[in-house]
Amino acid sequence: MTMDLIREQVLELGRTARRVQRHLNTAPHERRQHALREGARALRARSAELLEANAVDVSQAREGDRTSAFLDRLRLDRDRIEAMAGGLEAIADRPDPLGRVDQSWARDDGLAFERVRVPLGVLAVVFESRPNVAADAAGLAVKSGNAAILRGGTESRRSVEVILEAIAGGLEAAGLPRESVQAVPVQDRAAVGHLLQLTDHVDLLIPRGGRSLVERVQSESRVPVLGHLMGINHTYVHADADPAMAREVVVNAKMRRPGICGATETLLLDEDGVGRHLPGLVEALREAGCRVRGDARARAVVAGLEEAQAADWDTEWLDAVIGVRVVNGVDEALEHIAAHGTGHTEAIVTEDAVAAERFLSEVDAAIVLHNASTQFADGGEFGFGAEIGIATGRIHARGPVGAEHLTSYKYRVRGSGHVRP
């Protein structure tokens, strides 16, 4: 296909999305809910077809010499299909993110103002191998009255096609345009490049995948990007932490699932409490299968720790490895986090309420926790029903992004012939 033809096809997706979005803008919640529930039903009804399509995707990817982790992300089974369908229903069950008046006031002269939530417009979601991202993204877009253009990895294209057919069926059953959710029909990598330039037709671009995808999108896109970069998250065990709680929280924060973005990557430990806390922490981490790398002060207390390198503090392991750094109280912990954190998720474990409040107020991150595991950094755990990712930027939305964060607002102003002096 020529470059011009690809560009034209992508542009046409944008035009269509912009056009149908007007219908979504005013579609009542019951219809959006109906579309989601019918989409879930259709997904279950098509599960045999979906498993077949997915088997072809997986076998082709296997020939393509992909890692087993990649193949695992790509693979669907009955449970994963049920999870997608259940996810659509959970999204349907949540309150309507649209139409809510979140501010209202009136002037002395009677002019009355309301700020009301409206859809963002057109979302584009670029993702990699996981087919379920298509269902989540489509579901959140429908819920929030946005049109969506989805572009998945080539390897998952047959699976994604069936998923989007099911969702299109749900939209039609609810009397909404099936083009509300569109897939980019061309596999050529250049299509993504064109999508990133569609400033008139796409309002927000959401990359969902590994760091290289996000970095490419962030550096090339002319459309605003809601991106997730790294989660170099810290758990800070303060001198006044309860030792048993610290062990439980730290092991969970690192080892529950070391590969997710909310996992803790570095353990900060007060010098005052090193003797009391570190041996137990290291033992518990090792028991859970975690390698522990310590700085000089940590290694002086617990023998046999690997030696942490300076680069460790800026490493997102996403693996069963943790760095331990000993700090000299809250100030030094805050300094370390300011220098090495990525604004994702940070936690303190302490019984000292003053230290806890200071940490919660001074640490600049999307999510700050006291006496809780960083692995709670998740839209589902926050009660958002589903998430399209965790935003590590500061613009528009921060932290887990659910349907309510895919909205904008407008002002409705009511007068009785008011003119401005």
Added chain:
Amino acid sequence: MTMDLIREQVLELGRTARRVQRHLNTAPHERRQHALREGARALRARSAELLEANAVDVSQAREGDRTSAFLDRLRLDRDRIEAMAGGLEAIADRPDPLGRVDQSWARDDGLAFERVRVPLGVLAVVFESRPNVAADAAGLAVKSGNAAILRGGTESRRSVEVILEAIAGGLEAAGLPRESVQAVPVQDRAAVGHLLQLTDHVDLLIPRGGRSLVERVQSESRVPVLGHLMGINHTYVHADADPAMAREVVVNAKMRRPGICGATETLLLDEDGVGRHLPGLVEALREAGCRVRGDARARAVVAGLEEAQAADWDTEWLDAVIGVRVVNGVDEALEHIAAHGTGHTEAIVTEDAVAAERFLSEVDAAIVLHNASTQFADGGEFGFGAEIGIATGRIHARGPVGAEHLTSYKYRVRGSGHVRP
């Protein structure tokens, strides 16, 4: 100056801004208020010096063959200086946009969530000839706990320097870093280009000026942009409008100040009401000094109207000219606005509550008004104290942008040893 040196200087501004922003993050409201009030005081105290600097700016710009409108925007007098100082005080008087908990909830297991407003981080404001933008932007940044990097037009540089000296004095008096608000010290145009690439050091870029500036920034910037493009605003006089009210509102919407972005550019008029409304509207507009251009149906009713061209509907006149288009009811009015509006400000004049509510709900614009002038599109009129502009995008903030819109949020989560299952 070499390119590398300019880049390095701009980068250094970014590093400094990022560093001082941590202090602002936690500066109590009283201190930020104190800085603003002391800044206002210093501005008044330095007014002779400022007038002198401004006189040099103006005389150099005059040699540069600038238009009189340009020179007027550049020129300061005692009233304008007082308006700047009063603006800083008005910003100080508004409630604190930071620290407010705007959502909170707890899970059944006791894990408690709060969403709290925090500063965005580092703002960069690129503006043109008006020196007062420096005071507004600096004031809003200080209020919202953001560090700011300002880059004004070369022509206003001496005036801006004095204004920022006054504000730096206010910051120091309040014990806040004077580098909280920095000006780009190099005049080279390349400096703006470097500023637009500072993704690690600048969180939001705000262009404040004419369309070519905004377009340049939007097309080149790698930093997220909060921009104002065009305001092609409509006032729709519905068949059931009160004729006297329609005249008053339309004349105000167009002619109070034809050059502001909230001015109405096109009048839509119901076919049903053309005979009743149009002659009076044209007479009132002409009396106010406005040229009226009509489509065929309008010209059939009122003789001597200029002939509107197709391009008129996409023209932002910013002048004493209005286009009149006759439409066949609410649907056609909504169609016209969807096709030609720029998402800025749209108004309906009608006594019919159903038509009004339909217009308010279906028109997709930052501001929609019923029986009120589009010229209310202004942060001051909305009660925001001051504004840094009106955002016509849909991301982050929409409509008038005041201090509260220059914030982000973070989640504070409090547990008692909670781990994720």
